[in-house]
Amino acid sequence: MRKTVFLLLSLLLLGGGAVGVKLWAGYTQAGPLTQDTDVVIPQGNYRSTIHTLQSALVLPSGMVSEYVALLAIQLTRHQGQLHAAELSFPANSSLKQVLWILRHAHPVLHKLTIPEGLSAYQIQEIFENAAFLTGQTPLPEEGSVQPQTYKFLRNTTRSNALASTQTAMAHTLESLWQNREVISEIPNKHALVTLASLIEKETSVPEERPEVARVFINRLNAGIKLQTDPTVIYGLTAGKTPLGHGLTHAELQNASAYNTYLYAGLPPGPICSPGLSALQAATHPAKGDMLYFVANGRGGHNFANTLAEHNKNVSEFRKTLKK
Numbered sequence: 001m002r003k004t005v006f007l008l009l010s011l012l013l014l015g016g017g018a019v020g021v022k023l024w025a026g027y028t029q030a031g032p033l034t035q036d037t038d039v040v041i042p043q044g045n046y047r048s049t050i051h052t053l054q055s056a057l058v059l060p061s062g063m064v065s066e067y068v069a070l071l072a073i074q075l076t077r078h079q080g081q082l083h084a085a086e087l088s089f090p091a092n093s094s095l096k097q098v099l100w101i102l103r104h105a106h107p108v109l110h111k112l113t114i115p116e117g118l119s120a121y122q123i124q125e126i127f128e129n130a131a132f133l134t135g136q137t138p139l140p141e142e143g144s145v146q147p148q149t150y151k152f153l154r155n156t157t158r159s160n161a162l163a164s165t166q167t168a169m170a171h172t173l174e175s176l177w178q179n180r181e182v183i184s185e186i187p188n189k190h191a192l193v194t195l196a197s198l199i200e201k202e203t204s205v206p207e208e209r210p211e212v213a214r215v216f217i218n219r220l221n222a223g224i225k226l227q228t229d230p231t232v233i234y235g236l237t238a239g240k241t242p243l244g245h246g247l248t249h250a251e252l253q254n255a256s257a258y259n260t261y262l263y264a265g266l267p268p269g270p271i272c273s274p275g276l277s278a279l280q281a282a283t284h285p286a287k288g289d290m291l292y293f294v295a296n297g298r299g300g301h302n303f304a305n306t307l308a309e310h311n312k313n314v315s316e317f318r319k320t321l322k323k
Contacts, residue, residue, distance in 0.1 A: 079100075292310035
């Protein structure tokens with residue numbers, strides 16, 4: 001390395017201003033990269049870093065470009081060490097810009113989104129399909145993952161990435177639990193997540209979720225079975241695959257502990273990972289005496305205090321299906 005730098009400096013002195021102008025141009029002129037590109041810079045020496053950048057078309061190919069880059073690194077070494085990481089290089093980055101990125105830029109962060117309402121198996125599949133992560137994905141406990149978008153460095157282990165999503169959920173639950181409306185039917189955080197998972201599966205309309213929460217809480221208080229289809233489906237599939245069809249009469253008689261048509265109270269545990277909106281609804285349900293709800297044919301639901309009112313809403317919904 002020292003011999004190469006000495007040779008370059010000698011040429012610079014012998015060639016005078018013309019060589020200096022050419023070297024300066026090689027340092028500051030736009031590079032060959034045609035579009036913004038993320039490049040993984042592995043551990044190694046200066047030459048291996050330059051070769052990686054040349055292979056990625058960030059720097060021009062050839063020995064002249066390599067020697068100019070080596071000289072530039074040595075002459076600017078007071079600006080900091082080069083780092084091995086996955087880095088983002090803008091199109092047409094000059095050698096000067098490239099060296100700044102190698103020394104000072106933050107590593108690339110990859111987004112991974114966990115949508116609301118997914119089962120543990122579905123969440124496990126998302127982690128397995130994230131190519132920038134490494135290792136195996138443990139099957140998370142149902143309801144333990146906070147649905148949101150996360151950012152991870154390349155080569156983060158899947159187990160560590162998953163653990164961070166579970167830590168996020170634990171923090172969210174603790175905050176919500178400390179500020180909840182105290183409800184005897186929801187005695188602990190496990191019951192809270194379980195209820196929120198039912199709310200998540202029953203409606204995608206955020207404004208309705210406190211009302212759905214109130215219906216379930218009122219039914220729990222009255223000892224009325226919750227009779228919610230998503231729990232039956234979970235009992236049949238364990239969240240591994242979609243059911244693929246409407247529930248049959250025989251399936252509604254399935255003896256799973258998750259069958260809320262057969263058994264009163266909350267099911268044994270969550271049926272998905274609920275989002276923040278559903279969790280907030282479970283901790284702060286709407287006021288009222290509602291005991292029933294049914295789809296209204298417009299993406300939402302109609303709520304009722306009495307069976308007679310509910311039957312009327314069911315009749316109206318069936319009319320919308322015939323139109």
